[in-house]
Amino acid sequence: MANLSHLISRAQSLCEQRGVRMTTQRERVYEIIIQSKRAISAYDLLDILRETEPQAKPPTVYRALDFLLSQGFVHKVESTNSFIACCHIGHEPHCSQLLICDSCGTVEECHADALSEALQERARQVGFKVNHHVVETHGTCHTCQVATQKMQ
Secondary structure (H helix, E strand, O other), X not given: OOOHHHHHHHHHHHHHHHOOOOOHHHHHHHHHHHHOOOOEEHHHHHHXXXXXXXXXXXXXXXXXXXXXXXXXXXXXXXXXXXEEEOOOOOOOOOOEEEEEEOOOOOEEEEOOHHHHHHHHHHHHHOOOOOOOOEEEEEEOOHHHHHHHHHHO
């Protein structure tokens, strides 16, 4: 994952190019997501946001998330109803594959062009227009596998 200042700077630049506003609250929510070591839920975001903005309410977070999703700065992990920072912001809309560790909750974004192309081709064959897709794969990350092996 790129560093915080680089991603924030890139997002601000993209917002200027697109004619949209990266408000202070949107930026703060984005920072929290970037800094999170794993996918983070809206309510966990709200709890962290309230440390600096006690008046923050759920709609504050949901509006910021809607904006960040619409700009392609974050991805929603549907299976856990949580969010991660996109590691390729500013690229054309891309199809992401997420590797989700069921043991520790970490999420790694990866891109397998062959998989994306195969899904797009299959969709075309059946006359389906893909707006976007995220493939979620659940398993166990390397760190958790090593930890499990050490305990055995």
